[in-house]
Amino acid sequence: MAFSLAQPAHSKIDIKKSTFIGFVTAVAGRPEALTEIARLRGEHPNATHVCWALLAGGHSGASDDGEPGGTAGLPMLNVLRHQNLEQVLAVVVRYYGGIRLGAGGLVRAYTDTVAQALLTAEKIALVVTVTLRAAVPYALEGPLRRLLQQSGAILAEVTHTDVVSMCFSLPLSAAPGFQREANDICHGSLQWREESL
Numbered sequence: 001m002a003f004s005l006a007q008p009a010h011s012k013i014d015i016k017k018s019t020f021i022g023f024v025t026a027v028a029g030r031p032e033a034l035t036e037i038a039r040l041r042g043e044h045p046n047a048t049h050v051c052w053a054l055l056a057g058g059h060s061g062a063s064d065d066g067e068p069g070g071t072a073g074l075p076m077l078n079v080l081r082h083q084n085l086e087q088v089l090a091v092v093v094r095y096y097g098g099i100r101l102g103a104g105g106l107v108r109a110y111t112d113t114v115a116q117a118l119l120t121a122e123k124i125a126l127v128v129t130v131t132l133r134a135a136v137p138y139a140l141e142g143p144l145r146r147l148l149q150q151s152g153a154i155l156a157e158v159t160h161t162d163v164v165s166m167c168f169s170l171p172l173s174a175a176p177g178f179q180r181e182a183n184d185i186c187h188g189s190l191q192w193r194e195e196s197l
Contacts, residue, residue, distance in 0.1 A: 002086040011116035017097025022113035030059040048096035053077035071106035133193035
């Protein structure tokens with residue numbers, strides 16, 4: 001099961017006069033992540049490096065931001081992967097203190113900074129949802145709405161034409177059972193329209 005974060009979390013580690021400030025937060029994808037990274041760069045204009053790692057499906061990525069290749073972004077990304085996180089951005093702002101840490105030292109510093117921030121972060125399970133569309137005669141709108149409410153489905157759109165069309169989302173794992181029950185209460189009068197994940 002994948003997890004995300006309920007709210008942002010921070011950490012700060014000092015190693016041989018360098019300061020590493022960690023920031024982890026939930027994001028929907030790369031555009032939101034880039035906005036957060038730009039905001040942190042603005043808050044820390046004198047920082048030597050602003051390295052980041054993003055784990056968000058097809059939007060995943062990492063940046064060493066001038067640190068030696070593979071010493072910052074990838075280790076941070078591995079921490080996110082190890083903790084089964086998804087839709088999460090990790091950023092570490094480094095103020096260089098004048099003492100070189102070496103490749104191993106940098107990997108440990110960036111890894112530890114992200115891990116420390118995640119220790120204080122509340123993790124929440126990501127629920128995969130599916131969007132369904134159904135059409136029913138007017139007489140069955142009420143029973144279908146009650147079933148939607150009982151099932152915890154989120155009603156997105158309702159249109160009234162010659163039939164009532166509803167678009168709603170619910171957890172993917174609950175969809176097959178919901179569809180069987182909806183078919184039963186509608187006695188074969190329910191028509192499933194396009195479905196999309």
